[in-house]
Amino acid sequence: MKLHNYFRSSASFRVRIALELKGLIYEYIPVQIARGDHKKEPYAALSADHLVPLLEVNGERLSQSMAIIEYLDELHPTPALLPADALGRARVRALAQSIACEIHPLNNLRVLKYLVRDLKVEEEAKNNWYRHWCREGLEAFERQLVQLPASTYCYGNTPTLADCCLVPQIFNAARFNVNFDGLPLTMAAYDACMALPAFQKAQPSACPDSQA
């Protein structure tokens, strides 16, 4: 199994967490997103969407982090990253999508670059943009957790797909000095995750390309 990814990419980090939680061995192949390598050969020929992460597994190339994690969960069901019941799965998927569809897409590198290069947005306004969507999204995430049963992680007492998405978002937000006040359940889930070796091993500073 080969994971094409980038240490700072949130979507890559999600998949690394899932692989570590399941104890799956993989080859780490860095793609220098900041340098634009994802749009050039040889990576562009390998990846139809020119994005990271890309997982090579069983002769197939898989894209989109949440789809990859569900695939890994179906092929390697223990430990489970989705609850056993349909309602639980709907809750976990909704939490994951609250990060992956509402926060992260607005704040990734290509969007911030477009703001600066094409819309001539100043540094401070760019950072305000980042913090606006991130804070608004995390507040919505917290409101969802408030309505769910009390639990150690985002949903239940073992990490799920929702935690795989939350933790990278918090790492990313910390780099932009997002205010985490008033998000007690969200930050408690984050802290519970970061106490686990799988999340520590998957974090950006533990990646081979973080020192490049």
Next chain:
Amino acid sequence: MKLHNYFRSSASFRVRIALELKGLIYEYIPVQIARGDHKKEPYAALSADHLVPLLEVNGERLSQSMAIIEYLDELHPTPALLPADALGRARVRALAQSIACEIHPLNNLRVLKYLVRDLKVEEEAKNNWYRHWCREGLEAFERQLVQLPASTYCYGNTPTLADCCLVPQIFNAARFNVNFDGLPLTMAAYDACMALPAFQKAQPSACPDSQA
């Protein structure tokens, strides 16, 4: 079953398609997003994330369109909106997420409003922003379809979650005059979907609030 939604919301449209494909009866409850009703009572008390769609079903309130559709598919498996094999599911989820995580979040109403109100972006630059992300995302979508087996819809010969996401995006893109040239497989899947009554019944112009 009650669907809180808005005729022009792409995410709402996705769920309407799934409900129609499965022949499920639901009460249509309009939420006037353009007027900001999703952030005010009584809707704000009902919806933890203050977004549409929200499905009330079996005494639960579910959010996030893709999570809702997977839940409906698990409870009402016929016709299936996801393939029977893990690889097929990974492909369909990745296609759906290519729309729902890469295109739509950058182009929804709240983002366009932020560009204009907070970043003082001119009308033309706003429309260029829309078209840039939409076109880039649809080209990536087309490259994925090229690598998949030939099929009538996005994946295979029955509509899936991927089609539920594609069709609303094409409707939305058409409103902003996005260029659809060079996307033959994508547009063939769209045309195949729009020949089906389920997609026609779910479209914005068929919604009760489209005349308001």
